[in-house]
Amino acid sequence: xxxxxxxxxPLETTNEETQPKKKHNWPFVINVTYRVFRSLFILxxxxxxxxxTLGIGTGIGYFASLVKTVDVPEKDELIKKISDLxxxxxxxxxxxxxxxxxxxxxxxxxxxxDKISDFIKEALVTTEDENFFEHKGIVPKAxxxxxxxxxxxxxxxxxxxxxxxxxxxxxxxxxxxxxxxxASEIMLALRTEKVMKKDDIxxxxxxxxxxxxxxxxxxxxxxxxxxxxxxxxHASEVTLPQAAFLAGLPQSPIEYxxxxxDAQLKEDLSAGLNRKDDVLFNMxxxxxxxxxxxxxxxxxxxxxxxxxxxxxxxxxxxxxxTYLYDxxxxxxxxxxxxxxxxxxxxxxxxxxxxxxxxxxxxxxxxRSGYTIHSTIDKTTYNAMQEAVNNYGYVLDDGSGKLxxxxxxxxxxxxxxxxxxxxxxxxxxxxxxxxxxxRRSPGSTMKPILAYAPAxxxxxxxxxxxxxxxxxxxxxxxxxxxxxxxxxxxxxSVRESLKWSLNIPVxxxxxxMLESVDPKQYFDKMNIGLNPDExxxxxxxxxxxxxxITVLEETEAYATLANKGxxxxxxxxxKITNEKNEVIYEHKSEPNQVFKPATASxxxxxxxxxxxxxxxxxxxxxxxSVNPTLARADWVGKTGTSELEKDYWFTASTPGVTMSSWIxxxxxxxxxSTWNKQNMIYWSYMTNYVYQRNPDIFKANEKFTLDSSVKxxxxxxxxxxxxxxxxxxxxxxxxxxxxxxxxxxxTDGPKDSxxxxxxxxxxxxYKDAWKSFSVPKTTTKKEN
Numbered sequence: 001x002x003x004x005x006x007x008x009x010p011l012e013t014t015n016e017e018t019q020p021k022k023k024h025n026w027p028f029v030i031n032v033t034y035r036v037f038r039s040l041f042i043l044x045x046x047x048x049x050x051x052x053t054l055g056i057g058t059g060i061g062y063f064a065s066l067v068k069t070v071d072v073p074e075k076d077e078l079i080k081k082i083s084d085l086x087x088x089x090x091x092x093x094x095x096x097x098x099x100x101x102x103x104x105x106x107x108x109x110x111x112x113x114d115k116i117s118d119f120i121k122e123a124l125v126t127t128e129d130e131n132f133f134e135h136k137g138i139v140p141k142a143x144x145x146x147x148x149x150x151x152x153x154x155x156x157x158x159x160x161x162x163x164x165x166x167x168x169x170x171x172x173x174x175x176x177x178x179x180x181x182x183a184s185e186i187m188l189a190l191r192t193e194k195v196m197k198k199d200d201i202x203x204x205x206x207x208x209x210x211x212x213x214x215x216x217x218x219x220x221x222x223x224x225x226x227x228x229x230x231x232x233x234h235a236s237e238v239t240l241p242q243a244a245f246l247a248g249l250p251q252s253p254i255e256y257x258x259x260x261x262d263a264q265l266k267e268d269l270s271a272g273l274n275r276k277d278d279v280l281f282n283m284x285x286x287x288x289x290x291x292x293x294x295x296x297x298x299x300x301x302x303x304x305x306x307x308x309x310x311x312x313x314x315x316x317x318x319x320x321x322t323y324l325y326d327x328x329x330x331x332x333x334x335x336x337x338x339x340x341x342x343x344x345x346x347x348x349x350x351x352x353x354x355x356x357x358x359x360x361x362x363x364x365x366x367r368s369g370y371t372i373h374s375t376i377d378k379t380t381y382n383a384m385q386e387a388v389n390n391y392g393y394v395l396d397d398g399s400g401k402l403x404x405x406x407x408x409x410x411x412x413x414x415x416x417x418x419x420x421x422x423x424x425x426x427x428x429x430x431x432x433x434x435x436x437x438r439r440s441p442g443s444t445m446k447p448i449l450a451y452a453p454a455x456x457x458x459x460x461x462x463x464x465x466x467x468x469x470x471x472x473x474x475x476x477x478x479x480x481x482x483x484x485x486x487x488x489x490x491x492s493v494r495e496s497l498k499w500s501l502n503i504p505v506x507x508x509x510x511x512m513l514e515s516v517d518p519k520q521y522f523d524k525m526n527i528g529l530n531p532d533e534x535x536x537x538x539x540x541x542x543x544x545x546x547x548i549t550v551l552e553e554t555e556a557y558a559t560l561a562n563k564g565x566x567x568x569x570x571x572x573x574k575i576t577n578e579k580n581e582v583i584y585e586h587k588s589e590p591n592q593v594f595k596p597a598t599a600s601x602x603x604x605x606x607x608x609x610x611x612x613x614x615x616x617x618x619x620x621x622x623x624s625v626n627p628t629l630a631r632a633d634w635v636g637k638t639g640t641s642e643l644e645k646d647y648w649f650t651a652s653t654p655g656v657t658m659s660s661w662i663x664x665x666x667x668x669x670x671x672s673t674w675n676k677q678n679m680i681y682w683s684y685m686t687n688y689v690y691q692r693n694p695d696i697f698k699a700n701e702k703f704t705l706d707s708s709v710k711x712x713x714x715x716x717x718x719x720x721x722x723x724x725x726x727x728x729x730x731x732x733x734x735x736x737x738x739x740x741x742x743x744x745x746t747d748g749p750k751d752s753x754x755x756x757x758x759x760x761x762x763x764x765y766k767d768a769w770k771s772f773s774v775p776k777t778t779t780k781k782e783n
Contacts, residue, residue, distance in 0.1 A: 073172075075195045078172075078192060078195060079195060081171055083204055089367070089370040090370075091324050091325065091328070091372045093377065094375050095377075096373075097378055099320060099324065100321045102365060102366050103366070106221050108225055109222055109224040110207050111207065111223070112203065113199050114236075116206055116235045117237070117238050119238060120223060120243045120246060120247055121206075122288045123243050124202070124250075126282040127282045128247075130282075135162060136190060136193050137189035137192060142161075161185070164189045165185050165189045167192070167201060173185060173188070206223040206235075207224075208221060208222065209250045211223065211225070211230075211246065211249045212249050212256060212259070213229075213254070214229025214230060215259055215263065215310050216263050216309075216310055217261050217262050217263030217312065226249065229307075230246070230258060230259075230306060241302050242302070244279040245273075245276040245302060249272070251275070255272075265309050273303075276302065280298050281298075319423065319426055319432055320381065320422075322432070323420075323422065324372060324376070328370075330358075333347070333358065333361050336357050337357050368578070369578030370576065371576045373574045374573060375570060375571050376417065376419060380418045381420070383692045384407065387421075390684075391685060392405070392681075394677055397671060401664060402424055402429065403424070403664060404429065404431075404433050404663060405421060405662045406420075406432070406435075406437060406661045407550065407682075407685065408420045408435075408554040408657075408659050409656055409657075410555070411558075411696065412558045412654070414588065415555070415567030419689070420434040420435070420550075421685075429665065434551060435549055437550070438549055439547040439645075439646045440542045440543070440544055440645065440646050441547060441548050441553055442639030442646055443500045443541065443637065443639045443640060444557075444650055445539070445541065445544075445639070446637070447497065447557075449521070449539065451605075452599070452602050453521050453594075454516070455493075455598045455744070456521075457746070458748075459508075459511065459515070459758075462494050463740050463742035465491065465493075465719040466490065466504030466505070467503065467504065467758065467764060468481070468488070468501060468503050468504050469761070469764040469767075470486040471506060471507065471759070473537045479506050481501050482502070486503050490757045492719060493508075494605050498608045499614060500637075500638060503759075505540045506540060506541070507759025508540075508758050509539070510759070511758045519534045525556050525559060525591075525593055527548055527552045528552070529548070530545055541642075542641055547646075550659050550661050554569065554650065554657050555569050558652065558657040559593050559599070560635075561654065561657055562599070563599050563706065564593055564595055564599035567588060567589075567590050570586050572584070572586060573585070595706075595746070596706040597708040598745040599706070600703065600706040601709060606635035606636055607633065607634070607635045609635070610635070615637065615649065615679065617676045618651065621679060622686070625683060626687045626690065626691075629699060632653045632697060633703050635703060636650055637650060638675060643669050644671070644674070646661065647674055647675045647677075648660070648661050654703060655698030655699075658682070658689075660678055660682040660685070710746075710748050711741055711744075712744060715734050715739055716740045717734075717737060718752040718753075718757075719742065720751060720756050721750065721752060722734045723751035723752040725752050725753060725754055725756075726754060727766075728769075732772075734752055
C-alpha cells in the first residue's frame, strides 16, 4: 500500500487505561493463604503419623518375627558359651601320648575377677558402657539411635551395644551383619543378664576381648596377657595410667597397641596414648577419680612403662611339632578349598591361593579342639634324636661349620613314617632337612631312574653289558666315573651299579630314552622334577635343577623294597574333633610302579652294594657295633653329588627303609672321605634305633626273587646268549664260553652279536673282542 491511500485511524485504548484501578484486599489474601497452608501442614502431619505408625508397626512385627526364630540356649549352655575360650588342639604320638599342645596365634590367660584391678574395671565401664550397672543388658535409646542412624544413613553407627551385647557378639554369635543377628544379640544379652552376675559378665569380657599385641609381636587376648605383655605386671597390679591404657585397647586393639607384629615398638604411639587420655577423662567425669588423680595420670610418661620388645624365639617348637602341625594343615586343606570350588591343580599353581588356605586351616586347627594322631613312634623318634646328638660328631670335619643331616625311617609296606631327623640343632637351624630341603641325589638316582625302568621294560638284565669306554656329553664335556675316565671295557649292569659307575649308566639312559619315558615312573612316586629334566644326559647322575627331598628318596627305595608298590609316606594317621569324631583319616593308595620282578632284581643287585661295593663301609660299621643287625638283609645305594656337595646313603631291610643325607646348607664342598663318614654315622644311628625298636626292621626276613623273574644263562663276556659272532674276519662260536645267570623282568636275553652291549663305538667293540679268550674249538677263520 502506498502512502497516498493510507487512512489515519484513532489509537485504541485498553480497559485498564479507561477504567479506574481497584485496591487489593490484603487481609483476605493472607487469611486464605494461611488456611490453605495450615490444612496442608495438618494433612502432612496426619500422613506422616500414619506412615510412621505403619512403619513402627511393621518394624515391631518384623522384629517380633525375628525374635521368634532366636534360639536362646539354656542357662548352663549359655554360661558355658560365654565363658568358653578357643579350645586347644593337641598332637600325639602313635601311642596316644602327647607331643605338644598346639600354640594358638592368640596368646590368652584366663584370670578370675579378684585378679583384675578395680582401676581396669572402672576404666572399662566408664568408657565402653557407662550405664553397665543400671541396664538389664541393653539400652533401648542407644539401640533406637543406632538403628535410626543405620536406616537413614545419618549420624554415628556405633554406640548401640552394651558390654553384655559385645560379649555375646564375641562368644556366641557370628560376625555377620544383619537385623536377625542384632535381634539375636538383644535377646541373648537380656538372657545373659538374667543368668550371670554383673561382675562375672565384666570379667568374662575382660578375659575374651582382644588387646592387640605384646612385646613379642604376638596377638593377645584377655586382660592378664595384656598387662603382662605390655607392662610386665599382672592385671591386679597395674597403675591408674596403665589401667586406662589397657581399658582403651579393645575398641581398636591393633591401632592402639604399642607393638608391631614383628615385635618392634611403634615409632608413633600417639593413637594409644590419646585413647588413654580419653579414658582418664571419662573416669574423672564420672567422679571415679579426682581432678588431681586425673591430671597426674594424664601427665605421667607412660612410654617408660612399655616393656622392651623381644622377638619370640621359635626354638621351643622343635622339628617334630612344626612338621606335624604343618602336615596336619596340608591334609585338611582339600576339604576347605574344594568346598570353595578349587582343585588341587588350582592350589598348586597359585602360591597366593596356597598360602591363603594354609594359613586359614592352620588357624582353625589351633583353636578347634582337634587331636592330631600321628604315626610317629615315640621311642623310635626319641632314639633318632639321641643318635644325632650322640653321633653327630662323626660328621664334623673340624671347619667349625655345622654339617647338616636329614633322615627318614619309613615302613616299606605302608609308607608309615616312624621317625625322622630334621637337622643337627633346631635352635641354630630350623630348616627341616628331611622334608623341606631339596638336594642333588647324586648316584642314588641311578637305581630309581635308570636301572629299574630299563629292567622293567626288558632293555637289560642283571648281567647285560654297558660300555665303560671314555664318553663325552653332547657339549663336549667328559663323563667321568668317580675314580677314572673309563676302564676301556664293558661292565655288567650288576657291577656298574655295585661300583656306582657313571659312564655305563649315562649310556644306558641315553639308549632307554629312545623307547621309554622315565618320567612316568617318577610321576607315580610323586617325585617333583621339572619335565625337561628327564631328558638331560646327566640326570641319571643326579644332575637336577633343585634336587629331591630325603622323604622322596626314602619313598622311592621303599617302593623297591615293597615289590615295586609305592606308598606315599605319611605321618598323620587321623584327626579327631572335640567330640572324638574323625574328621580326617589316612587312606592308603598303593600304586604299582615297577613290576615285582623288577623290584626283586634291583634288591638282589643292591645287596651287592653293601656286601662288596661302595656301601661296604656301612656294612662294616654295622658289623662292628651290632653283628646281628649286620646280618639283616640290607640292600641300598650310596650317592655323591658333583663337587662333593651332598652325600647320601639309603638302605632297606624287608621291614623298613632308612635314609641319610649330609651336606652344608650353603653348598660348601666336603672332603672326599666324608661319604664314608656318612655311612658310619648311618650305621650308628640305625643301630641306636634297632636297639630300642628291633621288630620294625624284620631282620630275620630276606628279600627273594619274585616268581616271575626270568633266569637265563648268558655268556659272561657279552651278557647275551651263546651264538656264533662275526668279529671282523672271524666267526666266533661262543659255545663253551663262561656263562653266568642273568635275571630279567620281561623278555630275556638275545643272541650274542658283535655289538653286544649298550653304548660304545665300533672301535670300542673291536677293542673289547681283542680281550676275549676265544675257546680253541670255536674259532673259524674266513677265507
